[in-house]
Structures are given as structure tokens and as C-alpha cells.
Amino acid sequence: MxxxxxxxxxxxxxxxxxxxxxxxxxxxxxxxxxxxxxxxxxxxxxxxxxxxxxxxxxxxxxxxxxxxxxxxxxxxxxxxxxxxxxxxxxxxxxxxxxxxxxxxxxxxxxxxxxxxxxxxxxxxxxxxxxxxxxxxxxxxxxxxxxxxxxxxxxxxxxxxxxxxxxxxxxxxxxxxxxxxxxxxxxxxxKKATFDVLGALLGFIFLMTMLFYISKGQELGWNSVSARLLVAVSIAAFILFIINEKRSMAPMLDLKLFSNRTFASGNLSCLLNFTAQYIMVFLTPFYLEKAGFSPGQVGAIMTAFPLTVLFVAPLTGMLSDKLDSLLLSSAGALICSAALFLMGKLGYDSSIFDVVWRLMLFGLGNGLFQTPNNSSVMGSAPKNMQGVASGVLATMRNVGMVVGVAVGSGFFTLRNSYYLAVLPYTGGMLIDEAFIRALKDAYFLAAFIDILCMLASLVRGKKDESFKEKMEVH
Incomplete structure (x- = not known):
């Protein structure tokens, strides 16, 4: 072309x-x-x-x-x-x-x-x-x-x-x-049929699962409504798997996940976005608590995506020449280091202290995303590029929802714990409990990105024979 x-x-x-x-x-x-x-x-x-x-x-x-x-x-x-x-x-x-x-x-x-x-x-x-x-x-x-x-x-x-x-x-x-x-x-x-039942079951599973994850705390994790959501989600997932295995033209060919590059790339995508959105969700609360104005908070938070904006095309070119496994794994490790350093922030930290950490996270994220996406898409057969793209996008969005839910839930639990065990000092107790819970949440996100790096490392080399077997002639 x-x-x-x-x-x-x-x-x-x-x-x-x-x-x-x-x-x-x-x-x-x-x-x-x-x-x-x-x-x-x-x-x-x-x-x-x-x-x-x-x-x-x-x-x-x-x-x-x-x-x-x-x-x-x-x-x-x-x-x-x-x-x-x-x-x-x-x-x-x-x-x-x-x-x-x-x-x-x-x-x-x-x-x-x-x-x-x-x-x-x-x-x-x-x-x-x-x-x-x-x-x-x-x-x-x-x-x-x-x-x-x-x-x-x-x-x-x-x-x-x-x-x-x-x-x-x-x-x-x-x-x-x-x-x-x-x-x-x-x-x-050619002569393809669309798996309507599979699409419906997949939609029900994802909708109920994500609604439970995002609203479970508000509903009450063990409330009747929450339990009903879990039951419907599990039932839809089981029926979806059964349908996909039996269907002659499944919406999602489960054999794709027998490809280690495809499976590990999607898993690392899920983990990376989970860690990312723990940080994205909690950091504005920290910045407001530290005394920054809403305008300053918005400007500071753009340091992360702006860095990705400059890094992504460079890492894209590198991924065409170097091993995607090493690039994406290095990116996940940098993200983990940045999140660990975010956990060292305090109320007396300057704008510069926050911005360079967010930029470091943006560097790691830009280094991870493009090579990982390229690796996943390159591992799928030509006739399944749409499905591969859809799975990758789904993992990204699920990671976002899980990240916000985990960040919110874990922070709340740790904040309650510190409020209970720290000596009472009036308003200072609330501030101290907040910053300690925030640090724990950042450290959790850093650990999740370590898991992301490990998932990325196990992807192995590209398997061209797998793609050939999956091609529809």
C-alpha cells in the first residue's frame, strides 16, 4: 500500500x-x-x-x-x-x-x-x-x-x-x-455467522460484573442486590464458556488464549490498567488534601498523559525493531517504581515532587502500552484481528473499573484501620490516617505492576505456527 x-x-x-x-x-x-x-x-x-x-x-x-x-x-x-x-x-x-x-x-x-x-x-x-x-x-x-x-x-x-x-x-x-x-x-x-447468544451472554456477564465491582461498596458487598448481581454474572459467564465451546462460529474462539503471547499480553494489559487507575483515582484526592487548588490539580494530573503522548510514538518505533517482551516488561517495572515513589509523598511535597513521579509513570506506561498492544495484535490471525482488538480493549476497560474499585475499597479499609489504631490527636489523626492509607494504596498498585511485569515476561516468542493453524481458509 x-x-x-x-x-x-x-x-x-x-x-x-x-x-x-x-x-x-x-x-x-x-x-x-x-x-x-x-x-x-x-x-x-x-x-x-x-x-x-x-x-x-x-x-x-x-x-x-x-x-x-x-x-x-x-x-x-x-x-x-x-x-x-x-x-x-x-x-x-x-x-x-x-x-x-x-x-x-x-x-x-x-x-x-x-x-x-x-x-x-x-x-x-x-x-x-x-x-x-x-x-x-x-x-x-x-x-x-x-x-x-x-x-x-x-x-x-x-x-x-x-x-x-x-x-x-x-x-x-x-x-x-x-x-x-x-x-x-x-x-x-466468508459465510460467517454471528453468535448472537454468545454476544448476549458476554454482554450480561460484563455488565453485571462491572456494575458489581463499581457499585458493590455503595450497595453493600453482601446485600441481596449485590449477591444477585454476582449470581447472574457467574451464571452468564459459565453459559458463555459452554456456548463458545459448542458453537461452530463462536463470538470468541477460546483457542486464542492457548497462545501464550496473546493470553499473557491481555493479562498484563488488565493488570497495568488496574494499577494505573488506582493512581488516577486517588491522586486528585491527595492533591486536594495537600492544599492544591482544583485548577492546580487538573494541571498536575496532565503530566501523566502528556508524557505518554510524547513517549508512545518513540516506543512504537522501538517495538518494530526490538523485542516487545523486553520493552513492555521494562515499562511495567518503571510504572511500579513510579508508584512506589508516589507512596513516599507527604503533605509537604511540592508540585515538582508530584509531577516528576507522574512523568516517570507516564514514561513507563508509554513504554509498556504500544509494544504490548503490538505484540497481542501481532499474535492473532488476520481473520481474528477484530476479536483480538475487542479483547484487548475489554481488558483495558475492565482494568479501569477494577482499578477505581480496588483503589477506593482498599483505601477505605486502610483508612478505617488507621483511624482505629492510631492515637487520637483530633484533626491530625484524620490527616495521618489519610496519608498512611494512601501510601498503602500506592504500594498495592506498585505490587500489581510487578505482577504485570511478570505476566509480560512469560509471553515468550511469537508463535507463527499458531496463527497459521487458526487461519480460516
Missing amino acids: EFQNKYKILLAVLIGSLMGPLDGSAVNVAMPTFSEFFKAGMTTVSWVSMAYLLVLSGLLLTYGKLGDVIGYKKLFLSGMLLFTVASALCGISPFIGFLIASRALQAAGAGMMMAVAPAIITTTFPRNEMGRALGFNAVAVAAGLSIGPSVGGFLLYAFGWRAIFFINIPIGVAGYFWAKKVLPEGQVL
Whole structure:
């Protein structure tokens, strides 16, 4: 494929990869405004984000397979169109329930683009350029996360909350027509059938599991509602496995996980994002407790994704030349070291103390992500690139949810413990318990990234014979 055509295709994918993270991080800034405008409590308003996250995470795997069946271009275009229309609906929302439903629809569109973006890249670029192209995709995601809060804050202040959604319309329309023009039709699986039952069971399993993880503390871990969620989740998972083993055209061919590179790469992705979101969730609370203003907190937190933005394309190029195993393992180790050093922060730490640690974490994360993604996608057969992409995206999102839940739950437990065992010193006791619990949570995240490194190290060399066996002729 000609150089210009490859990079025209990459540009189309990057527009889609930018839109979701940009919108998601921008919307988070407006949460208090939603509460005030719609006269709704924060529990209700939290569903503006929760509905998006649950629907997105629940559909990624399904969309990955659907892309293999109907074609990546068709699914990507459908996703961009749906995301754009849903953004318009979000912007005209007359009440909070309408906004939540529109956000769920937005997630359904974002999921289509997210699930097949890596698959489009890996089927467009040759193996020796794949890492660099995936690195640029990581840059688009990091850029969206970095500038989203600033863009959201500006639009909120200058034009009101509706502008946060309306800004997606011109970007989405331009992106749709560009993608329609440059994306290749690609190959689809001949005579392929879509495993509807498998898709439904997988969706139910992921939705109930993630809802339990994210809302279990609020519901009560042992409450009737929580137990029902666990029961439904386990039942759906068992039925999903049985169905996939029996199906002639399974949504997720479980033989993929017999490939050590694919299995360990996805596991390390899950662990890395779990550790990452423990840090991402807890650090703003620490910064506010340490006396930084909300504006300073937002600026400080961008140090992490901004570093990823600069590091990812470089590590992408390196992964095309060096062993992905060593690069991703080194990245996980650096992440672990950064999290351990985060645990050494105190109330008297300066902005510089926090920023360089976040930048070190960004360096490790950028070094881990692109080589790991390239390794996972490169280990899957050509006819299963969509499924591989969907599994990887699902692991990433599950890691995010688990990270927030583990970070919140573990911090709460340790905080309660220190409040009980430390000598009473009035307000100083609360501050001391907080910082000690925070340190423990950072150390836990550092340990999880050590597990990520070990999972990355066991992936072994790329098995081309496995790919050949899995190819559909």
C-alpha cells in the first residue's frame, strides 16, 4: 500500500480514537454543573459517566467479532455516525434521564470505533511498521485525555455545558466523510455467522460484573442486590464458556488464549490498567488534601498523559525493531517504581515532587502500552484481528473499573484501620490516617505492576505456527 494511503487511513482512525477520550474527560469536568442544572443528586449524576462506561465495556468484545464478520470500515463508520448523533442528543437533553440514555447511546458508538481501530491499523501497516502506527493511536488517546479537561472547562465557562457535546458534531461529520473516503473495504469472513447468544451472554456477564465491582461498596458487598448481581454474572459467564465451546462460529474462539503471547499480553494489559487507575483515582484526592487548588490539580494530573503522548510514538518505533517482551516488561517495572515513589509523598511535597513521579509513570506506561498492544495484535490471525482488538480493549476497560474499585475499597479499609489504631490527636489523626492509607494504596498498585511485569515476561516468542493453524481458509 502506498505511503500516503496508509497515513490517510491512520488519520481517519486517529480522529475516532481521539473523540471518545476527549469527550469522556471533558464531560467529567461538567459533573457538578449537571447536578445543579438538572437539580439531581451526585448519585444520579454519576450515571452520566457510569452508563457510558458500562455500555462501552460490555460491547467491546461483541463489536470486535462483528468487525471481523461485516468488515471494519462498515463498523467504524457506523460507530462514528452513532457517536455524532448521540452527541447531538446529549446536547439537547431536557432532563437527566435523557442525558444518561444519550450517553449510553454515545458509548455504543464509541465502542464500535474503539473495538476495530487497532484492527484497521494492523491490517493496513506491515509488521515492521505496526508498532509505530499503534504508537500514534496511543498518542491520540493520550491527547484526548490530556486536553479534554481544559477543553471541557473552556467550553463550560464560555458557552455552557451543552457545547461540550455539540463540539463533537463538526468533528464527527468531518471524520465520517474522511473515513468513508479513505478506509478500505477490507476482507470479511466468508459465510460467517454471528453468535448472537454468545454476544448476549458476554454482554450480561460484563455488565453485571462491572456494575458489581463499581457499585458493590455503595450497595453493600453482601446485600441481596449485590449477591444477585454476582449470581447472574457467574451464571452468564459459565453459559458463555459452554456456548463458545459448542458453537461452530463462536463470538470468541477460546483457542486464542492457548497462545501464550496473546493470553499473557491481555493479562498484563488488565493488570497495568488496574494499577494505573488506582493512581488516577486517588491522586486528585491527595492533591486536594495537600492544599492544591482544583485548577492546580487538573494541571498536575496532565503530566501523566502528556508524557505518554510524547513517549508512545518513540516506543512504537522501538517495538518494530526490538523485542516487545523486553520493552513492555521494562515499562511495567518503571510504572511500579513510579508508584512506589508516589507512596513516599507527604503533605509537604511540592508540585515538582508530584509531577516528576507522574512523568516517570507516564514514561513507563508509554513504554509498556504500544509494544504490548503490538505484540497481542501481532499474535492473532488476520481473520481474528477484530476479536483480538475487542479483547484487548475489554481488558483495558475492565482494568479501569477494577482499578477505581480496588483503589477506593482498599483505601477505605486502610483508612478505617488507621483511624482505629492510631492515637487520637483530633484533626491530625484524620490527616495521618489519610496519608498512611494512601501510601498503602500506592504500594498495592506498585505490587500489581510487578505482577504485570511478570505476566509480560512469560509471553515468550511469537508463535507463527499458531496463527497459521487458526487461519480460516
